[in-house]
Amino acid sequence: MAVTSRTLQLIRAMRTAVGGYADDTVRDLAAQWVAAWDRLAPTWVQAVDVLVAWALAHGRWPTPVELARVEPLQQALAATDDALDELEAATTAAVIAAADLAITATVAAEPDVIASQLPSPYRQDTRERVASAILPTVLDVIRNRVTQQITVQTRPLSVDASAAIRRELVRGVELGSNPTDIARRAVAAVNGAFDGGLQRAANIARTEVLDAHRTAARYAHDANADLLDGWVWLATVTGASAVRTCPSCWAMHGTVHDLDEAGPLDHQQGRCARAPKTKPWRALGIDLDEPADQTPDRQAAFDALTDQQQAAVLGAARLALLRAARIDWSDLAVTRDNPAWRTSYVPRPLRDLNRIADQRR
Ligand SMILES: [Zn+2]
Structure with missing residues (x-):
């Protein structure tokens, strides 16, 4: 009943810690995405140069069938798909690890959060009672379910980003007279579709880490229904x-x-x-x-x-x-x-x- 300023402070600290795990994950994934693009960029610059030369020679952007015959482009796509598969795996692992930290932080904090609402002489006993009602076996079940949920969310990342890149290539860019400018816009379009995967990954990280925290809190509360x-x-x-x-x-x-x-x-x-x-x-x-x-x-x-x-x-x-x-x-x-x-x-x-x-x- 008596939510104290200490209760609010503890909840805020817990939410800040959990938000920090999510933010750290997003930062880490962003760095990995940037590094992966840095490795891929030269391959794309080469492939796009060939593409732009073709387009200028024919006065139009190639059709999907013609694109499939541009060898450097197929190599760039294959390298990009490999990189996206690795990024997807890294995302899955990073989000699972952060969710795990969030669950641990939550069950560590909840006994204090509940005890802070009682008069001080009762707090120590309450803390211990709340903590002992939170069963490690149930937490394992929660962790497994969270892992599955995260895997379901991250699984389409690579395939979807790859499809987005292919859509950009089919759409093409408007031709101008300046080949450097056309190439720059084409590479930027591919880069944008590639980074779309990061936007998704970041959203998954923020959402799933917080949901893991909420799930753990719900269990800790339910286990202490008395x-x-x-x-x-x-x-x-x-x-x-x-x-x-x-x-x-x-x-x-x-x-x-x-x-x-x-x-x-x-x-x-x-x-x-x-x-x-x-x-x-x-x-x-x-x-x-x-x-x-x-x-x-x-x-x-x-x-x-x-x-x-x-x-x-x-x-x-x-x-x-x-x-x-x-x-x-x-x-x-x-x-x-x-x-x-x-x-x-x-x-x-x-x-x-x-x-x-x-x-x-
Ligand atoms: Zn809102």
Whole structure:
């Protein structure tokens, strides 16, 4: 019940650590992508020179069949496919390793997070009790499931980037009179498609590492159901980053959920946290008055923003509806199914909010 400033501090530290694992992975993968392209670039410059000479001689870009006959191009594609296969394997390994660190950090922190909500004489016992309820065998099952999930996400990386490069080559570039300029644009197009793989890999890293953290937290909470009443969705609603929190996460902040409910199911690359909510002290046999809960109040946090900041968060139209009480905070978030990923809460489209407001008139 009594989320303390210490609880919030511990949760923030845990989320920062987990975010750091994801960021480190993204940085590491970006470096690998750049190094791989540096190795491939000379091969592509050569291949594209041949291609541009052909195109200028014929006055048009080659057809797919003609492209297939350009030997240096086929060599560049083969080398690129090999590099992409290696990058895909490196991505899978790096994201699995980071997810593993996230799980370890989460189960290490949760006993403190829960104990911080109780009076200090009870904390040490609670910490030990919470920690001993988190079973290594179950964590192994979670790690295996996370590994599988990451592998499913990363598997199409190489094939998709390779296909994107081939599409660029078939599309070709507009011919001008300057061969150097044509070649530069053609190499840039291939490089762009190659880097598309990195964008995907980075998104997978950020999303999967955070989801591994959430899965571990959910288990740690569920295993300690005798101490807990549920979990609270914490978004960033205070401090300098509050203006970057989306309407959906603002709407979900402070909502209480069942322990067995996954989450917070924020959108991809979301940064919301799951705070365990301990039972009232007296329900736990502690005969003391509880201090007030320190979870930032959503309305108070929003009211603390300037008009300009409020409009930046919600957009002018949403803000007007909310201020006129024609919609509630709870209207601002809606779940969206994603067959390739998972269900998540996203901002409800303005069109739907207008319909809701009209119906309530
Ligand atoms: Zn959000």
